[in-house]
Amino acid sequence: MRVPNISEISAPPGEQTRRRRFALFFGAGVGLLIACILSVVMLNGGGSKGGLSAQLSGDAQTQPTDPSTRDEFTRLVRAGEQLAKAGDLNGAMNHYDRALAIGSPTRLAESALRTYRAGALWRLGRREDAMGEHDRAVALDPNPFAGWARGETLRKLGRLSEALEAYELTLRVAPESASAHTGRGETLARMGKPEQARAAFDRAVEIDADAYNLTSRGLFLAERGLLEEAIVDFSGVIARDASQIPARLNRANAYAQLGRLEKALEDYAAAARLRPDNASVYRGRGWVYERQGLIAQARADYERALQLTPGDPWLKDAVAGLGRTTR
Numbered sequence: 001m002r003v004p005n006i007s008e009i010s011a012p013p014g015e016q017t018r019r020r021r022f023a024l025f026f027g028a029g030v031g032l033l034i035a036c037i038l039s040v041v042m043l044n045g046g047g048s049k050g051g052l053s054a055q056l057s058g059d060a061q062t063q064p065t066d067p068s069t070r071d072e073f074t075r076l077v078r079a080g081e082q083l084a085k086a087g088d089l090n091g092a093m094n095h096y097d098r099a100l101a102i103g104s105p106t107r108l109a110e111s112a113l114r115t116y117r118a119g120a121l122w123r124l125g126r127r128e129d130a131m132g133e134h135d136r137a138v139a140l141d142p143n144p145f146a147g148w149a150r151g152e153t154l155r156k157l158g159r160l161s162e163a164l165e166a167y168e169l170t171l172r173v174a175p176e177s178a179s180a181h182t183g184r185g186e187t188l189a190r191m192g193k194p195e196q197a198r199a200a201f202d203r204a205v206e207i208d209a210d211a212y213n214l215t216s217r218g219l220f221l222a223e224r225g226l227l228e229e230a231i232v233d234f235s236g237v238i239a240r241d242a243s244q245i246p247a248r249l250n251r252a253n254a255y256a257q258l259g260r261l262e263k264a265l266e267d268y269a270a271a272a273r274l275r276p277d278n279a280s281v282y283r284g285r286g287w288v289y290e291r292q293g294l295i296a297q298a299r300a301d302y303e304r305a306l307q308l309t310p311g312d313p314w315l316k317d318a319v320a321g322l323g324r325t326t327r
Contacts, residue, residue, distance in 0.1 A: 070105045077113055084120050092120050111141040115149045122153060131157070138166075144174040151183045155190070163187045178208035182216045189220055211237045215247050227254045245275050252284055261288050279308035283315065295322055 080095030104110035118133035134150035147170030154163035167184040185200030201217040218233035237247035252267035268285035286301030
């Protein structure tokens with residue numbers, strides 16, 4: 001029987017060429033993290049004295065902070081983020097630009113806004129413009145949010161030494177920034193420094209064992225064959241929030257690699273109920289069915305995944321391979 005490589009099953013488009021990851025990249029979780037941070041920035045009026053931006057009064061202000069201006073600025077930024085989440089990136093940029101035009105109440109708030117703009121620009125394929133916005137955000141206020149996001153973009157661009165420097169600068173400002181420790185761990189792993197990477201992931205989880213940090217460490221462990229340890233991290237995420245798709249799929253993949261196929265099928269079924277439009281569910285479950293010799297079920301799942309990701313070469317090969325397989 002044809003045995004596909006499990007590491008290919010849940011890798012999203014583009015990840016195969018950048019890094020043969022074990023599982024999904026959890027962009028949605030990062031988006032939620034950004035949304036939470038900006039909300040804190042806005043609700044706190046830009047930060048606290050002596051904290052992330054040191055002094056947020058006097059010369060820290062870019063425009064007079066009358067309540068109506070501040071409220072409109074906040075409304076535009078939040079509306080822009082909702083549009084970005086819905087996939088309307090041009091609409092989001094329009095709102096962000098309008099917020100810039102009326103003026104930010106503080107340098108920290110403008111830094112957060114420009115970090116948002118950088119995210120939208122990246123998704124629009126304007127990578128150089130996105131990097132420029134990240135640089136401006138950090139120059140305005142070297143807060144952990146801006147520094148972490150800049151490091152993430154540098155890492156995506158493969159500029160690993162610069163990304164590592166960005167994370168480490170962030171950690172000088174905020175040593176307890178769990179997301180910066182996780183980003184540092186991701187970067188060190190890609191630089192071929194697994195022991196340092198593991199220490200960074202462990203520190204992140206020690207500070208905040210949330211879905212982002214636990215799933216990141218779980219991926220790191222799984223990629224190195226430490227599947228039982230990875231399952232513990234993924235299970236920790238699921239115990240807190242059973243709707244976490246990345247942790248659910250990654251745990252299923254780990255179970256599959258360990259040969260615990262029924263446990264894998266349970267997780268794939270749960271993921272399918274939560275996200276029936278996720279092709280990775282059917283890729284992974286089809287692979288398990290194929291290993292069990294359930295060719296009809298495997299074919300149905302592979303074909304469903306192909307409907308969701310037309311032209312996927314791995315899936316096309318998987319379907320073709322079933323035609324040569326006998327029970």
